[in-house]
Amino acid sequence: MNSLNLRLRAIQVPPPVMKRKRQSPKPPPSTPPTPQTQARHSKTAAKSRDWVPLNLTREELSLPLTFPTGQTFRWKNTAPLQYTGVVGSHHLLSLKHLQNGDVCYCLHSRSDDGSHSDARTALLDFLNAGVSLADMWKVFSDSDARFAELARHLGGARVLRQDPFECLIQFLCSSNNNIGRITKMVDYVSSLGSYLGPVGDFHFHAFPTLEQLSLVSEQQLRDAGFGYRAKYIIGTVNALQSKPEGGEEWLRSLRKLDLQDVISALSTLPGVGPKVAACIALFSLDQHHAVPVDTHVWKIAKRYILPELAGSSLTPKLCNRVAEAFVTKYGKYAGWAQTLLFIAELPSQKTLLPSHLWTTEQKSPAKIEDSGEEVGKKSNCSRSIFPLL
């Protein structure tokens, strides 16, 4: 069922424009910055490098709706409409929109001949460039008027295809946490990887390998502000290192499995629950119909898809039920639909939306006065307005 036949034609990519240009000696820090140095005045702006077109329009890839919206915490906003990060484990590059919205990129890595082609390949892979957002969203919009309207305002919100290990560690940091602190924590982990160079006000590192990350202690992580997530990281690193074929290879091999098996496998790692597992599955393991059910999505589901669940709390079972409902409604790319609906909930993005599309928190005190709200509750989002339903 729900084989909606998304005719996803690959986006044709023109041959990379190989410009042989020798980089001027630019990385000043002869000694790579010590861990957790956040970089200050390294005015090595990405100036006058070769910007290469990607054949992606803003409708296929909106940088501001894809990079700073919670899929990855590794990419930095290095200039207006420009984001900088690492693909293929060591290719440092920037992406930006041209005036017409088209996306182009420039490579910062010391281009040791031929690496440009590798970098471009890695970039297209990272961007899931073979998946056409326009075709997919047309299908979603046909079956969901609200999605259609949101899509008109939030075009180009794409799902990335990240490195599984990098994705796993990032989302281990995300539990019960906020974007700002998650970013700080991910920056710390990143500082343990090989130094690649500065762009704008930031210094960039390759994400640490499993072995590199295994050298950090729980105490170091706690001192760095990870809180209880420190033991998740250490525990998961240990679990991965016990895999015979190698932890990173084991993770990558999950791409061949069915979603349920992927979730089961990931859930054996400490700190990985249903939500984090779904994030890793969707953002790095090709599980396009994985639906991360967090507080936002739970709210959306109760409001627009499963109104009969209003009043219940988010248990693993209901978590699955919500995910199934999304797949039933949106089909095999349900995770991509979830991503747009999630972004629409972000306070930072609501300015892009007309107010009638805001999912207003129904909290008028006049109505909930009798619902037993104010007694101390740690709120697992069980905002029960109808206690007995």
Place this chain on the structure above:
DNA sequence: CGGTAACCTGGGAT
């Protein structure tokens, strides 16, 4: 099984 509390931290609201 479902409901709850504890778990770290920092910023914003009250």
Place this chain on the structure above:
DNA sequence: AATCCCAGGTTAC
């Protein structure tokens, strides 16, 4: 100024 609440949750009773 002191508390409370919340942030893309997970784990252990």
